[in-house]
Amino acid sequence: xxxxxxxxxxxxxxxxxxxxxxxxxxxxxxxxxxxxxxxxxxxxxxxxxxxxxxxxxxxxxxxxxxxxxxxxxxxxxxxxxxxxxxxxxxxxxxxxxxxxxxxxxxxxxxxxxxxxxxxxxxxxxxxxxxxxxxxxxxxxxxxxxxxxxxxxxxxxxxxxxxxxxxxxxxxxxxxxxxxxxxxxxxxxxxxxxxxxxxxxxxxxxxxxxxxxxxxxxxxxxxxxxxxxxxxxxxxxxxxxx
Ligand SMILES: [Zn+2]
Numbered sequence: 001x002x003x004x005x006x007x008x009x010x011x012x013x014x015x016x017x018x019x020x021x022x023x024x025x026x027x028x029x030x031x032x033x034x035x036x037x038x039x040x041x042x043x044x045x046x047x048x049x050x051x052x053x054x055x056x057x058x059x060x061x062x063x064x065x066x067x068x069x070x071x072x073x074x075x076x077x078x079x080x081x082x083x084x085x086x087x088x089x090x091x092x093x094x095x096x097x098x099x100x101x102x103x104x105x106x107x108x109x110x111x112x113x114x115x116x117x118x119x120x121x122x123x124x125x126x127x128x129x130x131x132x133x134x135x136x137x138x139x140x141x142x143x144x145x146x147x148x149x150x151x152x153x154x155x156x157x158x159x160x161x162x163x164x165x166x167x168x169x170x171x172x173x174x175x176x177x178x179x180x181x182x183x184x185x186x187x188x189x190x191x192x193x194x195x196x197x198x199x200x201x202x203x204x205x206x207x208x209x210x211x212x213x214x215x216x217x218x219x220x221x222x223x224x225x226x227x228x229x230x231x232x233x234x235x236x237x238x239x240x241x
Contacts, residue, residue: 004028004112004147027112027147030165036143036152038163042235044191049227050235051075051215052166054104054142055199057083057090060208064198065097067212071219075099076232078142078164081106081126082202088133095134100231102140103127103161108201111143116151123155140164140232142195164232166195172211173197180214181221188222191235 004024026034042050053064056079068075077094079101084091095101105111106125109118123141131137141161143152148163156163168187172180184194196215200206222229 027149030146030167030169033163035148035150036156036163038148038165039193039236040165041167041189041193042191042230043238044189045238046230047190047226047228048230048235049188049191049222050193050230050232051196052078052102052142052164052193052232053196053198053211054078055080055083055108055197055201055206057087057094058199058203058208059087059090059205060212061087061090061198062093063212064208064215065093065099067215067219068099069097071223073219073229074231074234075229076102076140077198078102078104078140079126079130080104080108080199080202081129082108083199084126084129084133086204091130091133095136100140100233101130101134101136101138102142102164102232103130103138103159104142105144108144110145110147111149111152112147114149114151116154119149119151120155120158123159123161127159127161162236164193167192169195170197170211170214172208172214173200175210177210177213177217180210181217184214184218185221185225188225188227193232193235 026032030040103126105122142164170180
């Protein structure tokens with residue numbers, strides 16, 4: 001993804017380096033809503049945090065559900081349509097455990113440089129698949145790799161999806177457990193939205209051992225700090241008790 005600015009420079013004609021830099025900012029920076037409306041944190045009126053997990057469902061998701069159940073912790077899962085079709089029963093387990101399900105596209109493409117029609121179909125196909133498998137129609141959307149593009153805002157609007165980025169991303173696909181835990185503790189604040197992963201894009205049987213161990217360590221630490229956990233819909237509401 002470090003090559004995104006270079007890709008955009010090429011797309012914009014090579015001479016528009018400053019424009020490419022500004023566009024790269026709009027495409028990647030979680031707090032920027034220029035290309036598509038999105039939130040990256042709740043209002044912070046309560047001492048609550050939203051845990052979010054991307055790229056599932058996977059064969060490894062049930063182990064995460066066990067840990068969350070042990071701590072009675074609700075979370076939000078941004079699922080990929082293709083993974084839901086592969087593992088509909090796991091998607092249903094997530095929903096029936098009381099977690100929220102969000103849309104993370106149908107096949108997890110990089111949305112940069114894609115047509116508006118392609119982007120809309122990616123979101124719409126995932127909506128249909130998730131609703132068919134779980135009976136829940138997602139209200140929130142998270143872009144793969146956090147990359148937004150032209151046309152995404154309109155697709156979100158047509159499908160009544162709210163864009164959700166994050167206040168802290170765990171880097172749990174490339175860091176060891178202590179680094180993931182300390183990064184997330186550092187990002188703990190009222191209204192924080194933390195991003196982890198219960199899958200690895202479309203991989204079967206992904207190894208998410210680091211994520212699982214990080215969540216085991218993180219939950220009691222955050223509770224000791226006086227935090228409780230809310231689903232994304234709840235954390236975005238300023239008045240919920
Ligand atoms: Zn993803």
